[in-house]
Amino acid sequence: MSTETVLSLEIPPRAEFVAVARLVVSTAAKSRRALPDDRVADLTLALSEACTNAIEAHDAKDEADRVTVRVDEDEDRLVVTVLDRGPGFDLMELPSHPAVTDPDRLNFERGLGIPIIRNLVDEVTFTSDDGGTTVTMVLRCRPSLGDNGTEGLLDFDELDLAAAWDDEVAP
Amino acid sequence: MDLSIEVDESHVPFVVVAVSGEIDIATAPKLREKLVELSSQGAQQVVVDLEAVEFLDSTGLGVLIGGMKRLRGLDGDLTLVCTQPRILKVFEITGLNRAFSIHGTVDAAVAG
Numbered sequence: 001m002s003t004e005t006v007l008s009l010e011i012p013p014r015a016e017f018v019a020v021a022r023l024v025v026s027t028a029a030k031s032r033r034a035l036p037d038d039r040v041a042d043l044t045l046a047l048s049e050a051c052t053n054a055i056e057a058h059d060a061k062d063e064a065d066r067v068t069v070r071v072d073e074d075e076d077r078l079v080v081t082v083l084d085r086g087p088g089f090d091l092m093e094l095p096s097h098p099a100v101t102d103p104d105r106l107n108f109e110r111g112l113g114i115p116i117i118r119n120l121v122d123e124v125t126f127t128s129d130d131g132g133t134t135v136t137m138v139l140r141c142r143p144s145l146g147d148n149g150t151e152g153l154l155d156f157d158e159l160d161l162a163a164a165w166d167d168e169v170a171p
Numbered sequence: 172m173d174l175s176i177e178v179d180e181s182h183v184p185f186v187v188v189a190v191s192g193e194i195d196i197a198t199a200p201k202l203r204e205k206l207v208e209l210s211s212q213g214a215q216q217v218v219v220d221l222e223a224v225e226f227l228d229s230t231g232l233g234v235l236i237g238g239m240k241r242l243r244g245l246d247g248d249l250t251l252v253c254t255q256p257r258i259l260k261v262f263e264i265t266g267l268n269r270a271f272s273i274h275g276t277v278d279a280a281v282a283g
Binding site: 015016018019022038041044045048049052055056112113115116119120 | 193195196197226228229230232233256257261264265
């Protein structure tokens with residue numbers, strides 16, 4: 001099964017660039033795959049959570065290097081990877097949240113990102129050490145059909161990202 | 172995408188905060204500042220209208236949890252207006268739909 005890299009994006013570790021990553025990845029997912037809108041929304045939210053964690057990780061380390069967002073695909077899967085150069089973390093040491101009926105639950109304003117990612121994508125893996133963290137999120141899906149009825153993928157280069165940028169991001 | 176916030180104080184004792192745009196790591200601080208400002212000015216019953224919100228992630232949830240906690244500490248509350256499935260889903264998958272009172276309209280929210 002061959003895997004193709006759809007796009008690779010490097011964003012400065014600044015909060016305002018999370019919206020750019022959402023726009024680019026959701027545009028690619030919508031265009032190359034016949035994904036239902038709700039699955040695109042799931043992927044966009046999961047990506048936002050991963051990018052937010054990455055940017056906070058860079059901030060914690062005062063790391064100016066960029067965060068890498070990559071989208072790969074094969075016949076059955078869309079794979080989104082977010083790679084940071086932050087201090088890393090131990091997944092086993094993350095606090096578990098009290099039940100929502102427990103008043104102490106409201107003491108947790110943070111730490112919801114990873115549970116949200118786990119809920120929204122079909123598979124997720126976290127690889128982390130003191131050199132950074134890689135979050136790999138997998139959405140299982142079939143490729144879209146081309147106009148001629150053959151199984152095919154749209155050419156990412158055909159996407160008018162500049163226009164999308166003007167419409168949705170630029171002030 | 173910026174975040175717009177409009178405050179309507181015509182539903183005494185409720186203060187309605189209508190939010191539009193995307194609530195994420197870049198824009199959530201603006202909402203947090205507004206909620207802190209309102210509570211420090213004496214608002215106790217705050218309704219956050221999310222009907223025009225196009226995107227909400229855990230950073231936004233954190234701001235709403237913080238606002239609710241602060242207001243409940245003042246014997247008040249923060250309630251929500253939201254009918255958008257995409258936004259409601261964020262509350263449902265975190266279980267927070269059971270922690271917040273979520274109404275279908277502002278009128279329902281200010282009716283108590």
